[in-house]
Amino acid sequence: YKNSQTQFSNNKYDCFFxxxxxxxxxxxxxxxxxxxxxxxxxQPTAVYENLDKKEIKKQVQKDVKTLAGxxxxxxxxxxxxxxxxxxxDRMLNRFYRHLFGFTGNKPVANxxxxxxxxxxxxxxxxxxxxxxxxxxNLILLExxxxxxxxxxxxxxxxxxxxxxxGYKHTEKTKLNMKENYSDERREKIGxxxxxxxxxxxxxxxxxxxxxxxxxxxxxxxKKVSANSSKAxxxxxxxxxxxxxxxxxxxSITSKTFQSIPSVAEFCNxxxxxxxxxxxxxxxxxxxxSRNPGLTLEQRKWKITRGDLVNPKS
Numbered sequence: 490y491k492n493s494q495t496q497f498s499n500n501k502y503d504c505f506f507x508x509x510x511x512x513x514x515x516x517x518x519x520x521x522x523x524x525x526x527x528x529x530x531x532q533p534t535a536v537y538e539n540l541d542k543k544e545i546k547k548q549v550q551k552d553v554k555t556l557a558g559x560x561x562x563x564x565x566x567x568x569x570x571x572x573x574x575x576x577x578d579r580m581l582n583r584f585y586r587h588l589f590g591f592t593g594n595k596p597v598a599n600x601x602x603x604x605x606x607x608x609x610x611x612x613x614x615x616x617x618x619x620x621x622x623x624x625x626n627l628i629l630l631e632x633x634x635x636x637x638x639x640x641x642x643x644x645x646x647x648x649x650x651x652x653x654x655g656y657k658h659t660e661k662t663k664l665n666m667k668e669n670y671s672d673e674r675r676e677k678i679g680x681x682x683x684x685x686x687x688x689x690x691x692x693x694x695x696x697x698x699x700x701x702x703x704x705x706x707x708x709x710x711k712k713v714s715a716n717s718s719k720a721x722x723x724x725x726x727x728x729x730x731x732x733x734x735x736x737x738x739x740s741i742t743s744k745t746f747q748s749i750p751s752v753a754e755f756c757n758x759x760x761x762x763x764x765x766x767x768x769x770x771x772x773x774x775x776x777x778s779r780n781p782g783l784t785l786e787q788r789k790w791k792i793t794r795g796d797l798v799n800p801k802s
Contacts, residue, residue, distance in 0.1 A: 518536040518538060518610065519538055519565070519610075521565045522536060522538060522563065522565060522610050522612075525563055525565075525568055525570075526612075529639060529640055531612075531614060533561075533612045533613060533614050533615075534558070534613040534614065534615060534616050535552060535553070535612070535613040536610060536611075536612050536613075537549050537610060537611045537612070538565075538609075538610045539607060540588060540606045540607070540609055540610070540611060541605065541606035541607045549581070549584055549611060550581055553580045553581050553584065553613060554578065554580075554581045555577060555578055556575070556577070556580045556613065556616050557575060557576050557577040557578075557579070557580070557616065557617045557619075557620070557621035557629065558574070558575065558580065558613060558614070558615050558616035558617050558629075558632075559572065559573070559574050559613075559614040559615050559629075559632050559633055559636055560572075560573055560574070560575065560580060560583065560584075560611065560612065560613050560614060561573075561611075561612040561614055561636070561640075561642070562587055562588065562597055562609060562610070562611055562612075562644070563609065563610040563612060564600055564604060564608065564609060564644075565608045565609060565610060566604050566608045569600065569642070569643040569644055570640060570642040570643065570644060571587070571594055571596070571597050571642050571644035571645055572614075572633060572636045572637050572640060572642045572645060573587075573593075573594075573633065574626070574629045574630060574632065574633040576621045576622055576626055576629065577620045577621050577622065580613070584611055587601075588601055588606060588609065588611065594644055594645075594646070595646075596643075596644040596646070597644050600644070614636060615632060617629060617632075721747075721794050721795055721796065721797055722745055722746075722747060722794075722795035722796055722797075723745070723746045723747070723748070723749065723751075723752045723792060723793070723794060723795065724743050724744070724745055724746075724792070724793040724794075724795055725743065725744045725745075725746065725752060725755060725756065725790055725791070725792055726742055726743040726744075726790070726791050726793070727742070727786075727789070727790065727791060728772055728789055728790075728791045730742055745795075749763055749764070752792060756773055756775060756790045756792075757775045757776075757779055757780055758773050758774075758775050758776075763792060766792060767792065767794065770791075771791055771792045771793055771794075772789060772790070772791050772792075773789070773790050773792060774788050774789050774790075775788040775789075775790075776788075
């Protein structure tokens with residue numbers, strides 16, 4: 490195959506890219522594979538079959554290791570396919586993940602287990618010159634989208650490259666996912682590290698990391714608490730419901746906060762003091778040494794937990 494020049498357009502710009510068709514790569518393929526390629530008028534850069542053979546794996550490793558481009562995985566038995574893209578130095582990773590590690594596309598993994606590697610082909614559809622990173626792969630994703638629209642590959646879960654927006658699991662799939670994550674599986678996962686002892690070196694590294702870690706600021710603590718999935722309204726009042734002055738000098742009987750750190754700061758007590766108080770009557774008393782000039786009654790506060798802030802529906 491000769492080098493080809495393809496134009497890609499979007500709302501922002503029109504670009505011409507020269508794709509290297511790497512004449513040295515293998516393009517001879519079986520009748521089943523040829524029929525599929527011809528049916529979609531494809532002009533692949535390389536075609537690899539007999540993927541179960543060691544020499545083919547080595548050839549793929551040698552040829553595609555540094556490539557960036559679009560690839561297709563073809564089931565030679567039923568003609569179903571998967572189209573994907575890879576940045577520079579990532580195509581070989583995709584090859585192994587999908588066909589050997591089974592950590593890529595689930596339908597592809599299931600099909601390979603059912604039909605065997607010898608019934609699949611790995612096809613490099615197009616390659617992109619230069620270094621393509623995850624940060625500048627817009628054109629790569631646009632190329633992938635064009636092939637997805639042209640071929641409509643059955644193994645692709647998402648309707649577009651780069652995301653799974655618009656894809657919904659079937660009720661059967663949801664049920665299988667729930668059954669797969671049974672109590673036994675939870676226990677198995679939980680027991681992986683249970684009882685294991687860390688090496689002295691690891692313990693020392695963790696200790697040093699904790700010592701050198703910068704303390705979280707009061708503002709950061711407030712934000713974390715307020716953004717918590719269980720953030721409550723907290724009401725502060727006097728134990729006898731007496732009036733007290735707010736920051737503007739107005740008399741009030743209750744003040745509302747949305748985090749324990751904010752309550753602790755207002756009452757001039759620690760968060761642990763508040764947590765202990767909430768296990769009993771909710772009354773806290775600020776330390777006299779930290780509140781000089783205030784009477785005992787002035788240092789006492791009643792804290793009540795209210796409803797959830799922005800509860801999830």
